[in-house]
Amino acid sequence: MTPELREFLLEHGFPLDDPDAPGANGLTPLMRAAKLGRIELIDPLLAHGARVEVLNQDGCNALWLACYHGDPALVRKLVAVGAPIDQQNGNGASCLMYVSSNGKAELVEVLLELGADPTLKNFDDWTALDLAASPGCLRALRKLRP
Template identity: 60%
Template sequence: MTAHTLSAPAPTSRQSHRISADDAADMLMRHREGVLPALALFDVRDEKSYLNAHIAGATRLAEATFPLQIRGLSRSVPVLVYCYHGNASQTYAQWFADFRFPEVYSVDGGYPAFAAALALRDAERADAAMAGTDASAGLLAFLAEFGFDALDLDAPRQHGLTPLMRAALAGRADLIDELLRCGADVGRRNMDGNNALWLACVSSNADSVRKLVQAGIDIDNRNDMGATCLMYTASAGKAEMVALLLECGADPQIMNFDDARAVDLAATRTCLQLLRHTIG
């Protein structure tokens, strides 16, 4: 691909348009904090690499999609481009420059260097956010491991999971307890409409379930398919979880979008026996 094939105007500059990973990270952090109002971030690696891992907020850009994506982008918006190691991104940066984008940068070191620089800044922000609190080293390490924002304990990451949901999925009742003390919202739902209680049932951790119920979580929350935690545990044959949810006050009469109750979904005789009083 060349500037000629895109009918670009004659370039006025052949600068390298390079930026260090540290400076790129600072630029992106300013944008995330609202100091830099607009920023276009592009990942020019192959689709598999992009899907496996990419900088949050980055749009995948390929030679075939470049003409279309450039048409909808204001030339006043600064542009950051990264690739594997910082080589291919220089070519893309030059294409942007050829189209009269005045502020466009290729990130030296590519994705690994950029991601590492951002991780360092996130860690620094986490340390600052937790300074003066009684947050444990374990919680800080947990937040850092999954890329959570210590300044916003309700901000979701992969699959729409918040730190509380992730802790519930891991069966970490200790972290659930600490997150609740730090103000984590039990009312948050993930991209499927499930709250943290559903994830605690997935991990089959009774302590996690009890802590979340005591914190006031909606025990009868229906997800985007109309299913409750009781329905899930019954259909998964998790008899101990079914018994615990009933003990905690879960409503067995709620129906999903197919007019089925937990008893109708029971996968084992034990679950059916626990729910037999709801038949009729």
């Protein structure tokens, strides 16, 4: 374990011996690092045994929290190490739906480039295109329509 990872775990109240232990708000160390944009901690956390498929109480994984933070490099990193890109949370919303509904056009484009499924529907039967909250998101998603 790197000194930086040890400091991060202790600072956020995580045990040193359980890389997937949920902390505040049900976030694991990997989720917390993603939410804070701490891309430099991703590899050390994975080497420590953190799993990218773990979900919090809302059905969100670390990729969701990376989308919340908004760093495209972090999103790319998590997808590259196997984070499920189309994980749907407890409301049936995917990361693509989340970034689209929050006007994060750059992340819409990144997720589409990485293979996110724009045809998924949430529990209200809405797709990311239906939820588009900005012209940039709308343009990115409309490019996919015939």
